[in-house]
Structure formats: C-alpha cells, structure tokens
Amino acid sequence: MTRVSVMSSRIEEAAGVLRAGGLVAFPTETVYGLGANAEDAAAVARIFQAKGRPASHPLIVHLADAARLGDWVADVPTTARRLAESFWPGPLTLVLRRGRRVALEATGGLDTVAVRVPAHPVALELLSVFGGGVAAPSANRFGSVSPTTAEDVRAELGDAVDVVLDGGRCDVGVESTIVDATGDAPSILRPGGVTREDLDRVLGRPVAVHATSRIRVPGQHPSHYAPRARVVLVDAEDVVAEAELAQERGRRVGVLLPPQLAGTQVKTQVQVAVPGSMAAYARGLYGFLREFDQHGCDLIVASLPREEGLGLAIANRLRRAAGPRSTE
Structure with a gap:
C-alpha cells in the first residue's frame, strides 16, 4: 500500500472519529491542532479537558474552503471577504459574528467565532472528508510550547488523543494571525503567519495591532507558548x-x-x-x-x-x- 493510500485511509478513520465525538490531532501549516466536531458541545468539552484549557478561552473553527464561511458565521463584511480571498488557505484567522452551527462552548461563550482555512494538504483533506467545521486549538497542554511535529503531540498529550495524523513538520511554525474582522476597520489581535505588512498591502491602509482587546482570542494569556525553563x-x-x-x-x-x-x-x-x-x-x-x-x-x-x-x-x-x- 502506498504512503498516499495509507494517509487517505488514516484520514477516513480520523473523520469517523470526529463524527463519533472523538479528538483528532492534525497538521496545519502553522502548528498541529487538536480537533473536535465544532457542532458537538461534548466533543469540544473534551478538548478543554485534554489540554487543561480554561473553558472561557475560545477555539478556532477550521473549514475546508472559504465557500463554507457563510455556514458558520452570521455575516461576512466586505473587508473580511477580501481578506479571505487573499489569504485562504493560509495562516490567517478571522473573528466574525458567530453563526448558529457553532457550539457555544467553542467560542468561550462569546457571540463571535474565530475561523480559518488552513494551508496543509492533510488538514484540507480531513476537513473535506469530514464535511463540517473542526474546532481546534494547538495540540499541547495549555500555555506550553505549541507542537510542530506529530512526535511533539504524542509526547505532550499521549492517550488523550484518539488519532494523530502525521503530516511532517509544520512549514510556518508559529500560529495564524488573528484579525478582528467584525467591522470595517480590522485589527490584529494576535500576530502570526500572515504579516502586518501583507495585510496593509491588501487593504490599502495600516492595520492596527492590539496587545489586548474586548474580544477574547487564543494566545492572549500573559504566559503562553512557554517551555518548562x-x-x-x-x-x-x-x-x-x-x-x-x-x-x-x-x-x-x-x-x-x-x-x-x-x-x-x-x-x-x-x-x-x-x-x-x-x-x-x-x-x-x-x-x-x-x-x-x-x-x-x-x-x-x-x-x-x-x-x-x-x-x-x-x-x-x-x-x-x-x-x-x-x-x-
């Protein structure tokens, strides 16, 4: 059996695990994510338990393509659509008004949701085969160093994950850029794989970077991405x-x-x-x-x-x- 067919078989298995309420670790271009069905509140709760993550910290919902965005958010402002067209698939997360399909637990109880389309063939195939949204933070214990290999995931979370898909080392290596796109003046809530300069160029104006915001997003805890040292x-x-x-x-x-x-x-x-x-x-x-x-x-x-x-x-x-x- 070829490596491609083995991976496709593993992806089919992983999609079944997601449908059954399980947890799947999968590669993206940024870091490995720990995913669950974004519509299944009990499955999402397992993510928080496995990571030791506070329930008030929202997750990112991963989609197979930008065409599915309208299924998961209440509205898509013009600026958000332009950013999606320019950077998806890619390391950009957009914060928008939450749609009804998203389990409230995945948003930390907020009326907003963070969404993105990852640029990794394994992630995209998993999302396509699964057919829905996958809520996924990084696949590590809360606050510790994010994983960029499947070995990192196994060492960190062990048996807490039902399936680990090995897609090699992540190409970008730091998490996605998170942009508040709920209005006409977007701002960066977390810098990441898409640069501020890239955003400025596409929008034709400077994009502000906020150290704190009224909207809670991943990566804002004072101590985060931290080694034991x-x-x-x-x-x-x-x-x-x-x-x-x-x-x-x-x-x-x-x-x-x-x-x-x-x-x-x-x-x-x-x-x-x-x-x-x-x-x-x-x-x-x-x-x-x-x-x-x-x-x-x-x-x-x-x-x-x-x-x-x-x-x-x-x-x-x-x-x-x-x-x-x-x-x-």
Missing part, C-alpha cells in the same frame, strides 16, 4: 554576558544567539544560533524551546528580533513565553 529577554548585545553569568551562578542555561553573534562561543549548557531569515526562525522557534527543555535547561536567555514581518509574531511568542507563570 524560565525565559529571560535581554538586549541582543547582552545575551552572552547574561547567559554566562547565570551559568556561573549554577543555572543550567540555554541561549538563543542572535544572528549578529553567530559563531560566538558561550559557556552555557546549550547554544542555538538564531537563523538570519525570520521565516526560518519562525519555523524553528518552538523546536528550539523544546530542545532546551530536553537538555534539562532551567533558564533560557534570548533577545527580541526586529518587530517587522514575521519578526512581529516571533517577538510576541517570546514575550508570552517569558511572561509571569501562575506560580509566580
């Missing part, structure tokens, strides 16, 4: 000194070396050279954080990239990873 952010020129000082004081230190310090020898537990390309950095970021945990680091020293292009999303993830933990 504590993350400390410093200026790029201070990374080496800060990391070596912490190592001298008995910490097990991992360091993300910015491109301008490539080749520098650092006296720490683990060193990872940050790629010069922001696309490569985004693709590898969560893997780097997991690597530090695997090496037993208890402290990670990093700096923020320039907040333009994908650098805006990377900086957002690093700030959340460095945010105050619930025990602090």
Whole structure:
C-alpha cells in the first residue's frame, strides 16, 4: 500500500472519529491542532479537558474552503471577504459574528467565532472528508510550547488523543494571525503567519495591532507558548554576558544567539544560533524551546528580533513565553 493510500485511509478513520465525538490531532501549516466536531458541545468539552484549557478561552473553527464561511458565521463584511480571498488557505484567522452551527462552548461563550482555512494538504483533506467545521486549538497542554511535529503531540498529550495524523513538520511554525474582522476597520489581535505588512498591502491602509482587546482570542494569556525553563529577554548585545553569568551562578542555561553573534562561543549548557531569515526562525522557534527543555535547561536567555514581518509574531511568542507563570 502506498504512503498516499495509507494517509487517505488514516484520514477516513480520523473523520469517523470526529463524527463519533472523538479528538483528532492534525497538521496545519502553522502548528498541529487538536480537533473536535465544532457542532458537538461534548466533543469540544473534551478538548478543554485534554489540554487543561480554561473553558472561557475560545477555539478556532477550521473549514475546508472559504465557500463554507457563510455556514458558520452570521455575516461576512466586505473587508473580511477580501481578506479571505487573499489569504485562504493560509495562516490567517478571522473573528466574525458567530453563526448558529457553532457550539457555544467553542467560542468561550462569546457571540463571535474565530475561523480559518488552513494551508496543509492533510488538514484540507480531513476537513473535506469530514464535511463540517473542526474546532481546534494547538495540540499541547495549555500555555506550553505549541507542537510542530506529530512526535511533539504524542509526547505532550499521549492517550488523550484518539488519532494523530502525521503530516511532517509544520512549514510556518508559529500560529495564524488573528484579525478582528467584525467591522470595517480590522485589527490584529494576535500576530502570526500572515504579516502586518501583507495585510496593509491588501487593504490599502495600516492595520492596527492590539496587545489586548474586548474580544477574547487564543494566545492572549500573559504566559503562553512557554517551555518548562524560565525565559529571560535581554538586549541582543547582552545575551552572552547574561547567559554566562547565570551559568556561573549554577543555572543550567540555554541561549538563543542572535544572528549578529553567530559563531560566538558561550559557556552555557546549550547554544542555538538564531537563523538570519525570520521565516526560518519562525519555523524553528518552538523546536528550539523544546530542545532546551530536553537538555534539562532551567533558564533560557534570548533577545527580541526586529518587530517587522514575521519578526512581529516571533517577538510576541517570546514575550508570552517569558511572561509571569501562575506560580509566580
């Protein structure tokens, strides 16, 4: 049996699991998602239980194509339609008024719903075969590092997932950009795989970025995308000194070396050279954080990239990873 036919068989199996109220982990171009039937309140509740996620945190509903958008939202403003036509399938999530098909549990009790069409062949085939909407956050424990491989999912959630579809490593590596498209003046609620510059170009005007908003969306918790190790952010020129000082004081230190310090020898537990390309950095970021945990680091020293292009999303993830933990 060929790899294609094996995957198609697995996708048919996964679609059946979704129809039966089960949980399926599946690849997207951003990160792996943990999916359930978006119309099944009990199935959606299983997502929150498996992740340890607060029920007030809304999920993203994934669709097979933009033509199905009207089935899941109450209305589609002109601006939202333009964004969907420009970026779907792709790493853009639109927040719109909730339609009746969406289980209220998937929206965290809100009258809005976050929707997107992912750009991954396995995800698109699953959605097409299933025929409905799949509510899916990232397939990891709440607040921890998002998974970009099937192995990450299995290590994180184990038997809590009924089926894991392996589609290889995710191409983008950070979550989708979330845009509030409920009105005529859209704004970015979470930076991600579609850049602010791309949105500006399509809409012909600057799009605002909001650190907080009246609409709850994924990724707004103060501590999010966080490894077990504590993350400390410093200026790029201070990374080496800060990391070596912490190592001298008995910490097990991992360091993300910015491109301008490539080749520098650092006296720490683990060193990872940050790629010069922001696309490569985004693709590898969560893997780097997991690597530090695997090496037993208890402290990670990093700096923020320039907040333009994908650098805006990377900086957002690093700030959340460095945010105050619930025990602090």
